[in-house]
Amino acid sequence: MEVRRALTCVFISVFLWTGDAQDSVPDSVLNCCEGDVLFLLDSSGSVASYEFFRMVDFLKDLLLPFSLGPDQVRVGLLQVGTEPHLEFSFDTYSSQDGLQAALGRTKQLKGDTNTVDALLMARNQVLKQGVPGGARPDLPRVLVWLTDGVNPGEVQEPMARLREEGVAILVVSTGHGNYQVLREAVSPPAEEHLFFVDIDDINIISEELRNAIIEIIRAERLQVKSVTSTTAQLEWRPVLAGTGYYDIQFGPIQTGQTTGTGGSGTSPGTGLGPFQRIRRPGDASSANLFGLSPDTKYTVTLTPNTNLESLNSLHATFTTLPEMQPSEVETLSTVSVSESSTNSVRVSWSPLLPNLIQGYTLEYSALPTGPLRVVSISNRQNSTVLTGLQPDTQYLVTVSARQASGRERAMTVKFCTQEVLPALSDLQLTPVGSESVQLRWKGRYDGLRGYWVTWERGQSQRSTLYLPPNQLSTTLNHVPSNARVCVSPVYRTARGEGLCCTA
8 A cells, every 4th residue: 555645834924024015826827827727526425524524615715816717717516416417617717716705605515435436427527528517628627626535436447448548537535545556546656646635724735735736737838927127937738757957048129020940040031030949858847038138029939859759839929117226126926835745845935136136045944943054145045955855844935035225024934844643554454254363463653633534345345444543453244255354553644554465
């Protein structure tokens, strides 16, 4: 049984030491994507009313930043009950106001958990391309299944068919569902597409799940962000899988002429002034442009280069900001955390202004009274990895941007490292009858919440049992010969690596 990742890293709060509060809607989500996302919502009687409304509120928060419309993101909602119910299809809502109101009106179905029939209906929605209500041709399709994990039924085959037909599957489980079944249901990589979380804490995965969806449906276009009077940042969806390289050409567009492309230097007749060329490795997804002229319109072309196949170039245009006095420039506007592990985290900030900023200082400490650590960062760097952190610990980090004039702007965020999930160290099975076995194992780890036991009962049926942390043995009845029995430790945030034996 494999390790299930901890979901403890949470972006909690941002405090500006100077300046106004920032917009809470992530700019990276607006106009970022093109694709159809169908949510499969467990609305059966196994889900308490409180849990159902928490799921609906979670969906409202998750989807709020997306731009909706026929050329952007479209959303459908299918409820799971005794008889599955299509709440609304992909082409029903093209504005956030309409979508948010529809989610607020969603009523729970109750009844049985008929996930298999719901998946058949979902398949019709995501595969009937080119017709009203169906998915759009040649665009990514995503199925997000929200479930309490109770008796999902034989979902392996319909899930496998959807994956084979190009549908990306993500799963959020708010209960103690069968980990292996859910892991097999999602599209790889499972560590990015399978989420286990308590219903009361479901909002902590909003950003991570949203980012996972964005990675699948991100539009194949070149985006220009953090534009200043002399710099800009490019972002694109990686298409080279670490091989080859990206060739980037950019230059000013001359007034009154048409744009075009060409070699290095000046391009007469193309409408381009002198342009520059930079190269980024195949695993890159962003690049910073420096030395731009203020209040100037630029064109930029990104060309993926690989020996394996021919890929299209991406194009964009943008205009730099007018030249501003240093006192007018917002030298630090966003700080975020990502790539959290048990002992490290990446801290990023923007905009990048090497012509105005002398350098950056990061101060961080464990809460409430950990020792203060200080790191100095170059003025041409907009992220760094903090290492040597304590697992399952909340930290406070402050990023400060220092100007040559002595002025300083700072922003502070809180984050938490992931929990350590020790694996089960021993498992023994002893027959105590024709169809009974006794299980014994070793445990008693720090932070342990209990044990999750699963075993086969024949004819593709599987049973599960949750035991308290002080219980290190149990007896299972009606276990057929050669059945696989597994025990895994359960921690506050996730399940650790377990052991399996054959009866």
